[in-house]
Amino acid sequence: MKRSILPMILTLLLLINLLTWTATYAENVKSYKVLIDLTRTNDFSGINILVRQLYDGEIYILLKDISATSSLDFFTRNFATIFYGSLDNMTDARGSSVKLEDLDIDMIIIPSVSSDARFTQGEIDKLRRFVEEGRAIWISLSTYSRNNIDAIDVINRLLTYLGSGLSLDNVSIKDPVNNVGDPLKMIVYPSPSSDIEFVRYGVDKILMYRPSPVIWRNLSETKYISITKELANVKIITVTSSDAEVNEIYPGASSSYYNQSSKGSFVVTAAEILKIRNVSSTIILSGAPLIGGSSPMIIGRYDNTIFNGPIFVRNIVLWATGYMGELSFLNVLNNKIDRSTELLIEQIGNVSRDLNVFISNVTNRLDAINTKVSEYDQKINDVKIRSENLSALTALLSDEINSLRSSIDNLRSYVMISIGLSIASLAISLTLYILGRRK
Numbered sequence: 051m052k053r054s055i056l057p058m059i060l061t062l063l064l065l066i067n068l069l070t071w072t073a074t075y076a077e078n079v080k081s082y083k084v085l086i087d088l089t090r091t092n093d094f095s096g097i098n099i100l101v102r103q104l105y106d107g108e109i110y111i112l113l114k115d116i117s118a119t120s121s122l123d124f125f126t127r128n129f130a131t132i133f134y135g136s137l138d139n140m141t142d143a144r145g146s147s148v149k150l151e152d153l154d155i156d157m158i159i160i161p162s163v164s165s166d167a168r169f170t171q172g173e174i175d176k177l178r179r180f181v182e183e184g185r186a187i188w189i190s191l192s193t194y195s196r197n198n199i200d201a202i203d204v205i206n207r208l209l210t211y212l213g214s215g216l217s218l219d220n221v222s223i224k225d226p227v228n229n230v231g232d233p234l235k236m237i238v239y240p241s242p243s244s245d246i247e248f249v250r251y252g253v254d255k256i257l258m259y260r261p262s263p264v265i266w267r268n269l270s271e272t273k274y275i276s277i278t279k280e281l282a283n284v285k286i287i288t289v290t291s292s293d294a295e296v297n298e299i300y301p302g303a304s305s306s307y308y309n310q311s312s313k314g315s316f317v318v319t320a321a322e323i324l325k326i327r328n329v330s331s332t333i334i335l336s337g338a339p340l341i342g343g344s345s346p347m348i349i350g351r352y353d354n355t356i357f358n359g360p361i362f363v364r365n366i367v368l369w370a371t372g373y374m375g376e377l378s379f380l381n382v383l384n385n386k387i388d389r390s391t392e393l394l395i396e397q398i399g400n401v402s403r404d405l406n407v408f409i410s411n412v413t414n415r416l417d418a419i420n421t422k423v424s425e426y427d428q429k430i431n432d433v434k435i436r437s438e439n440l441s442a443l444t445a446l447l448s449d450e451i452n453s454l455r456s457s458i459d460n461l462r463s464y465v466m467i468s469i470g471l472s473i474a475s476l477a478i479s480l481t482l483y484i485l486g487r488r489k
């Protein structure tokens with residue numbers, strides 16, 4: 051009996067040790083942790099897509115109360131850890147208190163802030179400490195209400211308290227050209243700043259419903275400005291096409307930057323890197339809902355149009371949490387490509403400089419040859435002139451010789467005539483002499 055129990059005890063102890071070691075190992079293998087706050091909206095459409103995209107992370111979902119659990123799909127209920135209450139007063143399913151700071155969260159996503167949403171001072175303080183610890187927050191506006199000025203005001207006040215200059219303007223945007231049959235259901239495009247170019251990998255276009263543009267101001271000033279890539283620590287993430295225009299200024303509100311006639315490309319998602327006591331944190335702001343409704347950013351298809359919302363959201367989370375995941379390889383590859391491009395440009399520059407030196411030397415040699423050719427041309431011209439002069443002189447001499455020859459011929463004729471006359475005269479004289487002697 052004792053012998054039969056002993057192996058069982060040893061086996062049980064071995065299993066306990068194995069399970070203890072496995073649990074300890076699992077605790078040491080950490081992934082990124084994300085808390086999705088769904089207490090600001092009643093529409094959870096698309097939360098299942100969001101949770102699935104973060105398959106390699108630890109996902110927590112915050113609901114107002116237990117009754118809201120029934121609105122979640124089966125996968126989300128079983129994959130994510132669900133808490134209830136508020137950011138400053140959370141409990142788990144058993145009713146035990148849970149503190150935000152004990153969860154070691156890397157990022158909080160507030161995917162849809164509706165017009166009736168509010169943040170308690172306790173929640174604001176929690177978020178402030180969260181940011182000061184170097185974490186990330188992504189806030190999106192719900193644009194399905196007729197008038198969003200209350201939600202925009204809540205978001206802008208929170209961002210100011212967190213130390214960010216990002217804000218939403220009190221206007222909505224439409225795009226009469228780039229849409230899915232409704233100018234308010236717009237196609238927007240990734241246009242990240244160069245240092246976060248990798249967040250656009252796999253992303254061609256995203257759907258947004260009636261977004262509000264993201265603007266910025268220095269917190270020490272009251273003037274708002276449009277976001278450009280020249281703003282330090284501010285990162286552009288998505289923009290509209292250049293065909294977009296202001297749809298309306300929300301009734302009862304005044305716009306901070308844009309007006310009713312504003313047209314062109316608007317920034318609709320941006321991030322700001324905050325530096326608080328040498329700690330960097332990331333605040334991301336989107337002017338349209340991440341989840342909820344029929345056309346949230348997370349959507350992957352609308353009718354027959356394919357969108358890259360799921361990949362886009364995952365890329366942003368991987369970047370903001372610092373986990374990077376597959377983006378690490380893409381970022382390294384991009385850096386290598388950039389370095390190769392720099393080296394290629396440098397080599398092209400060196401070749402260009404060498405080519406310029408070679409061309410300069412060839413040009414100098416050609417100039418020298420041209421100078422010599424000019425000198426020889428001059429000499430040839432001199433010889434030609436001399437030759438022409440010699441020809442003229444030869445012709446003149448020939449004329450003189452011919453003239454002299456003619457004179458000689460004439461003289462010869464004269465001499466012959468003179469000799470003939472002399473002979474005739476002598477003959478006459480001799481004849482006369484002979485005749486005289488005979489007499």
